[in-house]
Amino acid sequence: xxxxxxxxxxxxxxxxxxxxxxxxxxxxxxxxxxxxxxxxxxxxxxxxxxxxxxxxxxxxxxxxxxxxxxxxxxxxxxxxxxxxxxxxxxxxxxxxxxxxxxxxxxxxxxxxxxxxxxxxxxxxxxxxxxxxxxxxxxxxxxxxxxxxxxxxxxxxxxxxxxxxxxxxxxxxxxxxxxxxxxxxxxxxxxxxxxxxxxxxxxxxxxxxxxxxxxxxxxxxxxxxxxxxxxxxxxxxxxxxxxxxxxxxxxxxxxxxxxxxxxxxxxxxxxxxxxxxxxxxxxxxxxxxxxxxxxxxxxxxxxxxxxxxxxxxxxxxxxxxxxxxxxxxxxxxxxxxxxxxxxxxxxxxxxxxxxxxxxxxxxxxxxxxxxxxxxxxxxxxxxxxxxxxxxxxxxxxxxxxxxxxxxxxxxxxxxxxxxxxxxxxxxxxxxxxxxxxxxxxxxxxxxxxxxxxxxxxxxxxxxxxxxxxxxxxxxxxxxxxxxxxxxxxxxxxxxxxxxxxxxxxxxxxxxxxxxxxxxxxxxxx
Numbered sequence: 001x002x003x004x005x006x007x008x009x010x011x012x013x014x015x016x017x018x019x020x021x022x023x024x025x026x027x028x029x030x031x032x033x034x035x036x037x038x039x040x041x042x043x044x045x046x047x048x049x050x051x052x053x054x055x056x057x058x059x060x061x062x063x064x065x066x067x068x069x070x071x072x073x074x075x076x077x078x079x080x081x082x083x084x085x086x087x088x089x090x091x092x093x094x095x096x097x098x099x100x101x102x103x104x105x106x107x108x109x110x111x112x113x114x115x116x117x118x119x120x121x122x123x124x125x126x127x128x129x130x131x132x133x134x135x136x137x138x139x140x141x142x143x144x145x146x147x148x149x150x151x152x153x154x155x156x157x158x159x160x161x162x163x164x165x166x167x168x169x170x171x172x173x174x175x176x177x178x179x180x181x182x183x184x185x186x187x188x189x190x191x192x193x194x195x196x197x198x199x200x201x202x203x204x205x206x207x208x209x210x211x212x213x214x215x216x217x218x219x220x221x222x223x224x225x226x227x228x229x230x231x232x233x234x235x236x237x238x239x240x241x242x243x244x245x246x247x248x249x250x251x252x253x254x255x256x257x258x259x260x261x262x263x264x265x266x267x268x269x270x271x272x273x274x275x276x277x278x279x280x281x282x283x284x285x286x287x288x289x290x291x292x293x294x295x296x297x298x299x300x301x302x303x304x305x306x307x308x309x310x311x312x313x314x315x316x317x318x319x320x321x322x323x324x325x326x327x328x329x330x331x332x333x334x335x336x337x338x339x340x341x342x343x344x345x346x347x348x349x350x351x352x353x354x355x356x357x358x359x360x361x362x363x364x365x366x367x368x369x370x371x372x373x374x375x376x377x378x379x380x381x382x383x384x385x386x387x388x389x390x391x392x393x394x395x396x397x398x399x400x401x402x403x404x405x406x407x408x409x410x411x412x413x414x415x416x417x418x419x420x421x422x423x424x425x426x427x428x429x430x431x432x433x434x435x436x437x438x439x440x441x442x443x444x445x446x447x448x449x450x451x452x453x454x455x456x457x458x459x460x461x462x463x464x465x466x467x468x469x470x471x472x473x474x475x476x477x478x479x480x481x482x483x484x485x486x487x488x489x490x491x492x493x494x495x496x497x498x499x500x501x502x503x504x505x506x507x508x509x510x511x512x513x514x515x516x517x518x519x520x521x522x523x524x
Contacts, residue, residue, distance in 0.1 A: 008064035008117045010094040010103045013255050018073065020055040021081035027051045028194045029244070032076045033083075035059045039069035039091065045285045050251040053196035057082065060255035062104060062286065063091030064117070099154075099213040104286045105257050107313050110433035111339045112376045114259070114289050114314075121432055124343065124378025125423045126155035126217065127416075128387050129407070131227055133202050134162045134180040135389035137173055140407075141205045145212035147411045152420030155215045157261065157345075157380065160202070160249060163222035164230035165189065176395050179227075186233055191221070191241040199252060210256055217259045220245050220276065224265020224295065227388060228397075234263070235270050242272035243279035250283045260284070264293040265318070265346070268305035281311035289313045293345040296320045298329055307336060314377055316345025323348050323358050325366055327373035327445065334374030334436050341377035344370040349382030350415040353401050357384075363415030364480050367422055368457040368510060372445040374436030381419040386410035421483040429453070430514045440467045456511040461503035464511050469493035471515060475501065478510040490516050 016035065024031055033049035043064060049057040063069055068088055075083035094100055103117030114122040127148055132141060148156070161182030169177035180201065185193040206216050220242065226232035234242075246262060262276045273292075280290050291314030294303035298317065306312050317329035334342045347366045348358030358366070367379040384404030392406045404410065434447040434455060441448065441456045442465030448454040450468040457480075458464060466473070470493065477486040491499050491513075503509040 008103055009066060010101055010118065011063040011066055011091040012094055014061045014063065014069075014089050014091065016059045016061070016071070016089075017052075018049065018057045018059070018082050018085065020057075020079045022055075022079060024055055024079070026192070027055065027057070028248075029192050031057075031079060031082070033057050033059075033073060035061070035071050035073045037061055037063070037069045037071045037089075039063060040065045040067040046283075047255075047285065048247055048251040048283050050199075050248050051194065051196065055081075058252075060252070061089075062255040066091050066093045099210055099215070099257055103257075105215065105259060105288045106286070107289060107341065108432050110435075111313070112334075112341050112433050112435060113431065114341065114377060115432065116257070117286075122154070122215075123423070123426050123431055124155045124215075124380075125153050125420060126157055126378060126380045127153045128157045128346075128349070128380065128382040129389065130157060130159045130219075130222075130387045131162070131179075131389035132156070133158050133160055133205060134182070134198075135173055135178075135391070136205060138201075138204055138208065141208045143408065144411065145208050145214055148214060148416075149212040151416050152423035153381075153416075154213055154423065155217055155259070155378070156209055157217045157219065159219050159222050159227070159264075161186065161198075161221060162227055163232040163234055164226045164228055165233055166230040167226075167228050174391070176391060177397050186221075189233060189236070189238075191233070191237060191245050194245075194248070203252070206253060215257045215259060216253065217261050218249050218253060219261040219264045219293075220249060222265065223263050223268070223270065234272070235266060237270075237272045239272040239275035243275040246276045246279045247283050250280055254284050254286060254288060258288055260288065260290040261293055262290060263305075266295050267301040267303075268292045268294060269301075274306065274309075277306060277309055277311040289341070291315055291341070293318065296346070298332075303329075303333075304336075307340075308338065312340060314341035314343070316343045316377075316380070318346030319344055319348070320346070321348045321352050321357065323362060325369050327369055330370055330373045330375045331436060334376070343375045343377040343380060345380050346382065347380065349384050349387060350413045351404050351410065352382070352384035355404075358415065360414045361418060361481060364418030364421070364508070365459060367419045368480055368508075369445065369459070371422070372447055372455060372457040374447060376431070376434055376447055379419060379422055381416060383410040383413050383416065417483070418480065421480060424483060425478045425480070425485075425510060425512065426455075429455070429512050431455070441465065442467070452515055454511070454513040458503050458509045458511060461506040461509055463503070464501050466499040466501065466513060467497065469497050469499050473499065473513040474516045476512045477504055478512060480508050480510050
C-alpha cells in the first residue's frame, strides 16, 4: 500500500455501507473488514470499517485526488456480504471554504508543527471540553463551538468515552450526574460491548466541531484522573481491546481532520499503549498526528515512554494547577532526539481550585511563555467547570476543588480571550519548524529559524537582539493583552548580522520578525 501524496486536493468524503448476509453474535469483536481504494496515479489507501449496529458496517474514505477510485473489500472471517465486494466511486474536489478545504492533518517537514495536507499551517489553539462527548447535547455543543470559534480556538481535547469504571448516574445527558455510555462493559474492565447509538451521537457532536473549524483531539480511554477519579480503565485496559478501539476511532473519524491522543495524564508505560500506537500506525493511512500527554510527575516518571516509536509524533508535558509559569518541562522535551512536536498540554485551568486561580491575564503569560520556550505545536487552555461539563453552578456530586461554574458560564471566563489571541497573532507568520533558540534573541526565550523567523515574548518590554540576520525582516509588535498589532516595518541587519529592537513600552509585547518576502515551507 503506497503512502498518500504529500500534498493533496481535499475531496468530498465517500462512505460505503456493507451488510453481512448472516447473523453475527458480536460483530465489533468478531468481524474485521477493510477496503482498499486505488485511484489516480496508482495511489492506494486502505481504510478499516466500523461497526454501525446489527449486521451493518461503514467505511469512510477521504480521497486524496479527484477522479475514479476502484475499491475492493476484504473481510476476516470472509463473511458473505462483506468479503470480496468491489466497485468504483468518483471523487470530486471539496467545494467548501472551511476546515475541510485545507485537508487532513500531518506533521511538518521538521516534525515540530502540525500542518494540513495542502501545506497550510495548523498552529493548535486547543480547549479542553473533555467530557463533551458523553455529557453535551447537540444544542449545547453548538453553543460551545460558536463561542470557541469566535474566540480563536481550533482544537478540542475529548475523552471519547466516560472512562471511570465506578461512576454511576442516570443515562441522561441533561440530568444531574448523568452521562451517556460508549461501552456497556467498561465498568467490568473491558471494551468489548460497544454501543453504536452512542457513537451515532458522537458523530453529530464531532460534526458540529468540524463545521466550526475545530479539530477533535480524540483520547480513547483516559489514563489520568478521569471524570470523577473513580478508577479509570485506561491504565489497565486489555491491550488487544484498547488497540481495537483505537482502530475503531480511526475508522470512524479519520476521514476528516483529527488527532489521536492515545495516552493522557499518565506515564504511558501501560501495556495497552504500545499496542494502541501500533494499531493507529497500521490503520491510519493518512498519518494524522498521534501523541501522548504525560503526567505532571516528570522527575518521578521520566515522561519519556515510546520516544523512539515511529508512531509518536507529538508529546505534551503538563505543569499542573498551581498558577506557576514553569517552562522547564517544555524546554527539556523540545531538546530531545528524535524530535517531536511539543506543547504544555495542561497548564493551570482557569478558575480550578478557586475562582482566582490562573485567572485572566495569567493565561496570556502562560500561553506565550510556553510557546516561546519551545512549545511549537501550540497551546492548550482549560477552565474549571468546563472540562467536566458541569451542568449548572449547583450540580451536586463534585468535590470542593472541582466545584466551579457551569460549562456555559465557564465559557465566559476572561482568560480564554488572551489565549485565543495567539491564533490572530500567528496568522500569516512563518512559524513552520521554528525551534527554541534563545541564542538568536540575546538570551531571551525565543523560537526561531535563523535568518528567517523569530518569535519572542517580552513580558516586561525592553530590548531584543536578533542574531544571524542576513536578509530584511518584516517587524511587527503584537499587544497580547489588547490583541492588536502595532505598525509594521522592515528592518535590515547591521554588518555583524544583528538587529536590536526596543519594545514600544514596559508592558508585555510579542515580537514577530520574519522575511519581508516569505517563502512557502508547507510541503516535505
